[in-house]
Amino acid sequence: MKHSSKPEPCAPLDWAARFQVLAQEARHPSLQKFYRAGTVAPQTPIEQVQLMAMDVETTGLNPGAHSIVSIGLIPFTLKRIRCGQAFYWVIKPPSELNEHSVTFHHITHSDILHAPPLSEVLDALLEAMAGNVMVVHYRNIERGFLDQALRRQLGEGLQFPVIDTMQLEARMHRGNRSWLDRLLRRAQPSIRLADSRERYHLPSYHAHHALTDALAAAELFQAQIAHHYVPGTPIQALWD
Amino acid sequence: MQIELQEIRDHLHRFPPFDALPLESLEAIARRIEVSYFKAGSDILEAGAVVQHLHYVRSGAVEIYRRNGELYNRLVEGDIFGQAGLLRSNKVRFPAKALEDSLIYFIPAELFAELCAQHDTFADFVEAEGHSRLKSAVESQGRASELIQLKSRALISRSLVWVSADTSVHEAAKVMTEQSVSCVVVMAPNDGSHAKMVGLVTDRDLRTRVVAAARSDTATAISEIMTVDPAAIQADDSVFEAMLVMLRRNIHHLPVVHKGRTLGLINLSDIIRYESQSSLYLVNRISNQTSVEGLRVLLRDLRGTYIRMVRDGATAHMIGSAISGIGRAFTQRLLELAEKKLGPPPVPYCFMVLGSMARDEQLLVTDQDNALVLDDSFDPALHDGYFRSLAAFVSDGLAACGYSYCKGAIMATNDQWRQPLHVWRAYFEQWIEKPNPATLLNSCIFFDLDGVYGQLELVQTLKTLCAQKSSRHPAFLHAMARIALNRTPPLGFFRTFVVETDGRQKRIINLKGRGTAPLTDLIRIHALACASTAQNSFDRLEVISGTQLMQPEAVEHLRYALEFLSMVRIRHQAEAMEQGETPDNYIEPERFSTSERHNLKEAFQVLNNAQNFLRFRYPAKGRPNP
Numbered sequence: 075m076k077h078s079s080k081p082e083p084c085a086p087l088d089w090a091a092r093f094q095v096l097a098q099e100a101r102h103p104s105l106q107k108f109y110r111a112g113t114v115a116p117q118t119p120i121e122q123v124q125l126m127a128m129d130v131e132t133t134g135l136n137p138g139a140h141s142i143v144s145i146g147l148i149p150f151t152l153k154r155i156r157c158g159q160a161f162y163w164v165i166k167p168p169s170e171l172n173e174h175s176v177t178f179h180h181i182t183h184s185d186i187l188h189a190p191p192l193s194e195v196l197d198a199l200l201e202a203m204a205g206n207v208m209v210v211h212y213r214n215i216e217r218g219f220l221d222q223a224l225r226r227q228l229g230e231g232l233q234f235p236v237i238d239t240m241q242l243e244a245r246m247h248r249g250n251r252s253w254l255d256r257l258l259r260r261a262q263p264s265i266r267l268a269d270s271r272e273r274y275h276l277p278s279y280h281a282h283h284a285l286t287d288a289l290a291a292a293e294l295f296q297a298q299i300a301h302h303y304v305p306g307t308p309i310q311a312l313w314d
Numbered sequence: 315m316q317i318e319l320q321e322i323r324d325h326l327h328r329f330p331p332f333d334a335l336p337l338e339s340l341e342a343i344a345r346r347i348e349v350s351y352f353k354a355g356s357d358i359l360e361a362g363a364v365v366q367h368l369h370y371v372r373s374g375a376v377e378i379y380r381r382n383g384e385l386y387n388r389l390v391e392g393d394i395f396g397q398a399g400l401l402r403s404n405k406v407r408f409p410a411k412a413l414e415d416s417l418i419y420f421i422p423a424e425l426f427a428e429l430c431a432q433h434d435t436f437a438d439f440v441e442a443e444g445h446s447r448l449k450s451a452v453e454s455q456g457r458a459s460e461l462i463q464l465k466s467r468a469l470i471s472r473s474l475v476w477v478s479a480d481t482s483v484h485e486a487a488k489v490m491t492e493q494s495v496s497c498v499v500v501m502a503p504n505d506g507s508h509a510k511m512v513g514l515v516t517d518r519d520l521r522t523r524v525v526a527a528a529r530s531d532t533a534t535a536i537s538e539i540m541t542v543d544p545a546a547i548q549a550d551d552s553v554f555e556a557m558l559v560m561l562r563r564n565i566h567h568l569p570v571v572h573k574g575r576t577l578g579l580i581n582l583s584d585i586i587r588y589e590s591q592s593s594l595y596l597v598n599r600i601s602n603q604t605s606v607e608g609l610r611v612l613l614r615d616l617r618g619t620y621i622r623m624v625r626d627g628a629t630a631h632m633i634g635s636a637i638s639g640i641g642r643a644f645t646q647r648l649l650e651l652a653e654k655k656l657g658p659p660p661v662p663y664c665f666m667v668l669g670s671m672a673r674d675e676q677l678l679v680t681d682q683d684n685a686l687v688l689d690d691s692f693d694p695a696l697h698d699g700y701f702r703s704l705a706a707f708v709s710d711g712l713a714a715c716g717y718s719y720c721k722g723a724i725m726a727t728n729d730q731w732r733q734p735l736h737v738w739r740a741y742f743e744q745w746i747e748k749p750n751p752a753t754l755l756n757s758c759i760f761f762d763l764d765g766v767y768g769q770l771e772l773v774q775t776l777k778t779l780c781a782q783k784s785s786r787h788p789a790f791l792h793a794m795a796r797i798a799l800n801r802t803p804p805l806g807f808f809r810t811f812v813v814e815t816d817g818r819q820k821r822i823i824n825l826k827g828r829g830t831a832p833l834t835d836l837i838r839i840h841a842l843a844c845a846s847t848a849q850n851s852f853d854r855l856e857v858i859s860g861t862q863l864m865q866p867e868a869v870e871h872l873r874y875a876l877e878f879l880s881m882v883r884i885r886h887q888a889e890a891m892e893q894g895e896t897p898d899n900y901i902e903p904e905r906f907s908t909s910e911r912h913n914l915k916e917a918f919q920v921l922n923n924a925q926n927f928l929r930f931r932y933p934a935k936g937r938p939n940p
Contacts, residue, residue, distance in 0.1 A: 154420065155349035157319055275415035276351070277373040279321050286321050289349070293417060296351035 087314060089113045089235040102228045104200050111204035113235055116310035120299060121152045123309055125237070126206035127292035129284045130216050133167055137218035141167030142192060146284030147202050148292055150209075152305055155292045161202050162285045164189040193227050203234065207313060211267045211291045213238040235313045239294045242312070243270045246302055270294055274301065319344040322419065325372060329392030330909045331439030339429065348420040352412035359410040365399035367420035368440070374416025378408045387806050387915070388413065388813050392908060397440040400426055466556045466570050467549040469585065470578035477536060478503040479512055483524055484532035486515060497567040499576055500540045511576040513540030516567060546571045547580075554632055557585050561597055561639035564646070600643040606651070606711045609644060613716045616640055617891055620678055624888040630880030631852050634675035641671050642766045644715050645684070645708065649767045652707040660697045662689040664765045664772035665708070668724060672764035673834065674850045675880075678887055679897050682709065682717040683724045683759055685731040687772040692734040701732055724759055735772055739779060746783045749793040757794060761838055762849055777847045785845035788932065794842070795932040798835035799925055803828050803918035807903050807911045825886065826899040829879040833921055836928050837872065840864070843932070851876055864927065875920035878913060 090113050097109035114123050127148045134140030147161040166189040210216045213236045221231040243265040263269070267290055268278055274297035279286050299305065303312075322344040326332040332340060348367070352358055358369065361381060369376075371393045378387040378395055386408055389395060398407045400423055430437040476499040477486045490498050500513035515536055523539040524532070545563055547556045549572035556568055566582040582598070596612065596619050603609045619640070623633050649665055668683040670676045686701055705726035713719050726732050733741075745753045745760070761780055765773030784790055804823055805813040812823045823829075834851050841854035844861050848854045852873065859869040887897035903911055 150349075153350060157322065157344065157348065158346040160319070160345075274351070275374060276417060283320070285319060289319065289321070293349060293351055297353070297415070300351060300353040300356070 087235070087310065088116050089313065090115050092233070096233060101230060104197050105224075105228065105230065105232070108200045108204050108232075113205070113207060114309060117308045119306040120303070120309055120312060121305035123151070124206045125150050125209050125292070125295070126203060127155070127209045127288040127295070128203075128216055129210065129287035129291060130219050131282060131284045131287075132215065132219055135215070137215075137222040140219075141165075142219050142223060143167055143186065144284040145195075145199065146286070146288040147199075148285070148288045149206060150292045150296075152296060152299055155289065155296070157289070160285060160288075161198070163195045163199070165195060166191045192223055196224070196227060207235050207237060207309065209237045209239065209291055209295050211238070211270075211287070211294065212240045213314070237295065237309075237313050239270065239291050239298060240265050240267070241314070242295075242298050242302075246298075247273075267291065267294070271297075274298070319347075322347055325392075326370070330912060331433075331436045333909075334435040335429070335433060339433070343421060343425065343429075346422060346425050348422070350418050350420065352416045352418060354412055354414050354416075356412050357409070358412055358416075358418060359396060359406045359408075361406055361409045363406045365396050365404055365406050366423050367396060368394055368400060368423075368426045369396040369410070370394050370419040370421060372417040372419050375413040376416055376418075377411050377413045379411070380408060385805065387919070393912075394440070397426075401441060464553045465549065466547045466551050466553055466568075466580060467572070467577060469553055469556070469580040470570055471584065472578065474499060474576060474578045476501050476509070476511075476576070479535065479537040479540075481536045482533045483520070483529075483536055483539060486536040487520060487532075490517070490520075495579075497579055497581065499569055499579065500536055501576075509576070510574070511544075511546070511569060511571070513537060513542050514544035514567065514569065515540045544569060546576070548572065549577055553580075553585060556580060558635055558639070560585070561636065562642070564597060564601055564643065566598075596640055597643040600640065600647050603647060604651070606648070606714055609647060609711065610714045616716070617678065621888045621891060624885055630675075630877050630884055631850075633884055634670075634673075634677065634880070635850075637678065638671050638674040638676040641676050641680075641717065642667070644712065644717070645671075646767050648708045648711040649704070651711070652704045655707065656700060656703055659704070659768075660700055661691045662769040662772070663687065663692075663701065664768040664770055665726070666773045666776075667764055667766050668759050669762050671766075672762040672849050675834070677884060678716075678891070679899065680717060681720045682712045683720050684709070684712075684726050685724070686726040686733070687738050687765075687776065688732070688734040689769065689772070690734045690736050698732070702727070705732055722759075724756075735775065738776055742776060742780050743783065746780065746787050746790045749790050754793055754797050758797065758835060758838075761842065762834075764849055777849075781842060781845045781847045784842035791839055791843055792932045792934055794839050795836075795928045798832060798839060798928060801827055801832040801835070802925065803832065803921040805922075806915040806918060812903055821904075822900045822902050824899055825879060825883045825901050829918065829921065830876065830883060832925070833872065833876050833879065836924055837876070839928065839932065863931075868924070868927065871920045872924055875917040875924075878917045882910075882914065 093109045093112050097106055100106045100109055127150060129146045130142050131144045132140050132142055142165050144165060145161070145163045149156050149159050164185055166186045168191070208216065217234075217236060221233070224230065224232040247263045247265065263273075267287065268281060271278070271290060271294050274294065276290075276293055276297060279290050281287060281290075299307070323337075323340045326335075326340050326343060327337075332343070335343075349372070352374070354374075358376060359365070371389050371391055373391055376389045376393070376395065377385060378389065380386045387395075395408070395410055396406070399405055404423075426440075430440065472495075475489065475493045475495045477489055479500050480503045481489075481500075486498060486500075490496070496517040498515050499511050500515060501509040502512045513536075519539055519541065523529070524534075529539075544567075545559055545565065546569040547559055549570050556570075560566065560568055560582060568580050570577045570580060596615055599615070600609065600612060603612070616637075620633070620637060623636060628636075645665065645667065653659065664687045666672075666685045666687050668685065670680060671683070686705060688697070688701065692698075709719065709725050709727045719725065724731060742760070745757050749757070761784075763773060763777060763780075804820075807813065812820045837851045837854050837858070840858050840863055841848055844857055844863060846854060846857040848857050855869055855873050855876075858864065859866055882901065883899060886899075886901050890897040903914070906914065
């Protein structure tokens with residue numbers, strides 16, 4: 075799997091301000107509503123932020139060619155992950171499921187036979203996301219696929235702030251690689267979801283169910299903050 | 315849209331009390347659960363805070379503390395906490411801290427209440443810190459209870475055959491032959507409608523008291539040869555109790571009475587039909603042996619009886635009573651053989667057993683604790699030679715039959731423990747009035763006492779003395795309580811380790827030393843405080859529950875904890891024997907299932923609570939703390 079190699083942006087992002095602009099620019103009413111719900115100010119301590127763990131399972135890795143087959147969302151804060159308010163959708167992709175991804179996601183043809191197309195869940199999805207800061211493991215997938223999907227459905231893309239637990243893990247475990255490590259080609263610690271969780275003594279789950287992976291990301295984020303940050307950390311230090 | 319958090323559902327499904335819930339309930343829980351991560355060392359529940367959830371350890375380890383900061387328990391994957399607060403005050407009773415990085419599931423209070431209301435097994439498990447969990451474990455341990463549940467009247471197989479006391483021996487024998495019975499009840503003559511049983515005559519009585527005694531006059535009234543006022547059992551008493559009466563008295567026929575009326579007889583074979591390899595049968599064989607060697611051979615049968623009773627699901631109470639009954643039978647037979655060899659005793663005596671045999675709680679791994687109480691006419695110069703030989707014969711015989719010599723030399727062969735009644739009275743009085751560390755060690759053994767052979771009144775006198783005197787000496791009870799607190803239960807289990815009070819971890823646990831023995835110690839003290847002469851721990855609990863001494867639930871908890879710990883010990887020994895190993899009292903928790911460890915933990919917690927109560931109930935100044 076390809077990992078982001080871009081450096082972190084130096085200037086902290088002010089998503090609250092950007093959402094105000096996006097609310098003006100958006101044409102589709104669902105998007106206008108989404109941006110108008112706004113987001114927290116950059117200095118808001120992370121302990122006060124309403125978070126939403128998200129995982130999207132897809133038929134492949136390329137947002138241009140592949141489609142979403144399921145989406146899992148679980149709202150949470152630093153204190154609690156609320157399974158009772160979780161969302162989960164199986165989605166009928168416009169393209170056929172290939173055999174490989176079928177075995178990968180445990181979602182079969184009969185599951186998606188009666189599933190709605192993405193267009194039918196978009197409003198509910200945007201409503202669930204509105205006002206929350208998304209937490210994902212490897213942001214490029216969720217951001218890329220949602221942006222592409224909306225472009226196809228509504229003719230305009232989707233932007234939103236994301237905390238990427240994989241990125242945080244990379245900062246912690248890949249930031250200070252010494253010249254000796256590089257010289258000796260010492261293996262970098264894995265920052266995949268399961269391996270990252272293990273570092274915090276979190277239990278191992280069956281991967282590739284959108285809701286389980288969302289739960290796994292939420293738990294990982296709580297663990298990362300407990301070990302490496304303080305609850306008062308401003309969100310601008312974490313999101314992107 | 316069905317939102318399935320399978321990971322959560324499947325995990326719950328593996329651990330009690332969730333393992334007994336239907337799948338829909340588990341899914342409902344998984345849909346409403348909240349999750350949180352706690353770094354090692356962080357607080358999960360703080361004392362006095364409001365509890366709104368049942369807590370479930372998904373991964374990691376959690377330590378629970380008492381208010382005073384003492385470690386109370388250590389929990390791992392699948393354990394729950396916070397239920398005590400939810401069930402009572404809604405306040406945190408025991409604060410909780412993450413010992414390792416832990417993932418905790420929070421089950422909302424409303425859902426917890428629903429689960430308790432809808433599922434009895436769930437409610438039983440979480441209620442009262444789970445002590446009733448132990449109750450259900452104990453109740454499901456044995457179906458044996460058949461003997462306990464079955465009322466004696468159910469075994470009466472035919473209508474009562476009786477004769478009037480003025481009937482001649484000849485007439486009585488004719489009635490017995492015609493009715494083909496081996497035993498006949500003798501009623502008071504002309505007693506109107508309310509026939510009263512006055513005696514019992516068996517085939518054997520006719521043989522030994524008429525034929526062998528060469529009484530040629532068969533016109534003799536039957537009342538002259540009958541057993542007067544025979545032992546009887548109440549119709550509603552269990553078959554198990556009937557079995558105990560037969561075991562203790564070595565009799566084969568037992569009249570069943572109800573409201574003063576004799577309903578019928580039950581006999582040995584009736585009970586044998588209900589018990590696979592009857593301990594009664596073994597007792598019978600023991601009393602037929604004519605040599606120590608013959609007795610020694612029966613050791614194997616004793617083990618067989620034991621294993622079979624365990625397999626048949628007998629309770630600890632039943633097994634303890636049966637094995638003690640067999641031990642008594644060995645002792646009695648050895649004394650008969652000794653008297654045969656040495657001649658009749660020069661003065662009356664009573665052979666006294668102490669410890670587990672006196673309590674009717676003997677198992678297979680045991681040594682002999684016994685003593686001789688002699689009549690006050692005893693003159694050492696004249697008589698001690700006889701009793702020394704008698705004691706040696708019995709003690710050596712018992713050792714040959716597997717009852718090894720007492721390491722503390724508490725045996726009738728020891729001069730100190732072969733004394734006339736007045737000396738024994740002085741011993742007990744001194745032990746109670748002026749307890750000191752050395753005598754207190756004796757007290758733990760000598761305050762479980764019973765006569766098994768000879769002039770039983772001698773030991774009865776001592777039983778009454780120590781019950782009445784102990785109850786009036788708070789300083790003695792306090793001193794006994796302090797001794798009883800020396801042996802503490804382990805805190806519980808941490809994974810497959812036993813956790814000791816100071817947080818240490820061990821691989822094995824002495825189930826007797828850290829479980830059943832401290833339990834019987836504290837039950838003894840309460841029974842003495844009630845001036846009870848009962849010896850068996852379950853009987854003692856029965857007496858205690860009839861007083862205001864402690865809460866009825868606390869007595870119930872003790873009963874279940876004792877039954878459960880005893881059964882684990884009994885089964886452990888039976889398994890060892892079946893595998894040809896030497897039975898012992900040491901168990902390895904890793905060989906137990908999660909739910910068995912749960913129950914063990916609960917039982918140890920009952921003991922822990924009971925020890926705390928003991929400390930409070932028998933304080934140094936002699937009055938309970940306010």
